[in-house]
Amino acid sequence: xxxxxxxxxxxxxxxxxxxxxxxxxxxxxxxxxxxxxxxxxxxxxxxxxxxxxxxxxxxxxxxxxxxxxxxxxxxxxxxxxxxxxxxxxxxxxxxxxxxxxxxxxxxxxxxxxxxxxxxxxxxxxxxxxxxxxxxxxxxxxxxxxxxxxxxxxxxxxxxxxxxxxxxxxxxxxxxxxxxxxxxxxxxxxxxxxxxxxxxxxxxxxxxxxxxxxxxxxxxxxxxxxxxxxxxxxxxxxxxxxxxxxxxxxxxxxxxxxxxxxxxxxxxxxxxxxxxxxxxxxxxxxxxxxxxxxxxxxxxxxxxxxxxxxxxxxxxxxxxxxxxxxxxxxxxxxxxxxxxxxxxxxxxxxxxxxxxxxxxxxxxxxxxxxxxxxxxxxxxxxxxxxxxxxxxxxxxxxxxxxxxxxxxxxxxxxxxxxxxx
Numbered sequence: 400x401x402x403x404x405x406x407x408x409x410x411x412x413x414x415x416x417x418x419x420x421x422x423x424x425x426x427x428x429x430x431x432x433x434x435x436x437x438x439x440x441x442x443x444x445x446x447x448x449x450x451x452x453x454x455x456x457x458x459x460x461x462x463x464x465x466x467x468x469x470x471x472x473x474x475x476x477x478x479x480x481x482x483x484x485x486x487x488x489x490x491x492x493x494x495x496x497x498x499x500x501x502x503x504x505x506x507x508x509x510x511x512x513x514x515x516x517x518x519x520x521x522x523x524x525x526x527x528x529x530x531x532x533x534x535x536x537x538x539x540x541x542x543x544x545x546x547x548x549x550x551x552x553x554x555x556x557x558x559x560x561x562x563x564x565x566x567x568x569x570x571x572x573x574x575x576x577x578x579x580x581x582x583x584x585x586x587x588x589x590x591x592x593x594x595x596x597x598x599x600x601x602x603x604x605x606x607x608x609x610x611x612x613x614x615x616x617x618x619x620x621x622x623x624x625x626x627x628x629x630x631x632x633x634x635x636x637x638x639x640x641x642x643x644x645x646x647x648x649x650x651x652x653x654x655x656x657x658x659x660x661x662x663x664x665x666x667x668x669x670x671x672x673x674x675x676x677x678x679x680x681x682x683x684x685x686x687x688x689x690x691x692x693x694x695x696x697x698x699x700x701x702x703x704x705x706x707x708x709x710x711x712x713x714x715x716x717x718x719x720x721x722x723x724x725x726x727x728x729x730x731x732x733x734x735x736x737x738x739x740x741x742x743x744x745x746x747x748x749x750x751x752x753x754x755x756x757x758x759x760x761x762x763x764x765x766x767x768x769x770x771x772x773x774x775x776x777x778x779x780x781x782x783x784x785x786x787x788x789x790x791x792x793x794x795x796x797x798x799x800x801x802x803x804x805x806x807x808x809x810x811x812x813x814x815x816x817x818x819x
């Protein structure tokens with residue numbers, strides 16, 4: 400079997416790593432991939448957003464299944480384009496992926512069906528949004544551009560001045576381009592945030608798996624939002640009753656409602672939730688594995704990932720036995736200095752051969768130059784420790800990420816500290 404994975408980050412390395420363990424023994428390709436995926440698959444030099452070239456390459460290379468793992472090609476309709484040519488693809492269609500690529504559509508979908516989420520308002524003019532912020536009675540509030548922002552576009556504002564500055568960044572300075580044409584302003588939910596994931600085949604979902612990630616750049620949740628600086632799985636504080644409610648009342652119901660609206664959802668459904676005093680509330684939906692969450696949960700998957708992907712595409716998920724290892728994982732990202740702002744690349748990475756065999760090292764922003772692995776992005780690597788509990792897994796991750804070094808590298812020191 401020949402499988403193409405679309406994307407080039409740590410998530411795609413983790414997907415390739417798990418697929419490589421399949422008894423099917425697939426031949427793997429990753430577009431565009433990184434230095435880590437090159438050890439498991441053949442990297443294909445096509446950008447994840449170059450849909451026309453990807454489809455042509457899939458057709459020319461007898462690919463049996465394409466896994467569209469990255470958010471922007473899903474938003475651009477990669478799955479639709481592949482299906483139109485008779486190619487099997489794992490991931491939601493462009494219409495179903497609107498759950499992520501349009502925050503406005505997603506929030507209105509939740510309101511339309513009474514799904515539990517924060518109160519919100521939508522604006523397409525700066526003047527109206529600014530007037531709303533100025534008369535808003537309570538702070539903090541949250542501002543989100545409508546479109547995709549690589550996980551960096553959420554502003555949690557403690558004051559009106561801060562909110563107006565964020566509004567300028569989004570709608571006047573156009574920091575996120577056309578994604579800022581419209582904006583969602585919503586109440587700030589209070590509680591503990593978790594991520595939940597399930598495979599979906601348009602009708603059914605698999606048992607949920609939980610994780611907690613750390614979005615802010617620096618210790619103590621300081622600094623700007625990033626794509627994610629690390630995390631752990633499972634979230635040990637989520638009781639079975641709460642998880643059952645999330646499964647049926649939020650995740651499964653969302654799949655049912657999407658089908659009823661004419662957008663059957665196939666892929667990974669990723670819910671970011673806040674556990675509030677009034678119960679779980681939806682922060683937002685994503686339509687693919689998270690990054691770094693994929694690197695945390697796929698090592699816990701006690702099933703053949705290739706078989707699960709095939710079953711989802713064929714609408715036969717109930718025939719699979721998806722279970723999750725009760726053991727824990729913890730991952731710590733090492734990033735380029737300056738990320739998520741400006742940073743330099745091309746720095747040789749030392750210490751890769753010193754990582755323990757039982758600690759996973761997934762590549763994200765890496766490449767090869769003159770035969771050496773070098774930095775090629777903001778988030779460069781993630782070390783994932785595995786153990787019976789989160790504190791022990793955390794110790795394994797930190798012990799090993801400290802052995803990896805490159806110029807101007809940094810990582811947070813407080814990932815999973817609250818579980819110790």
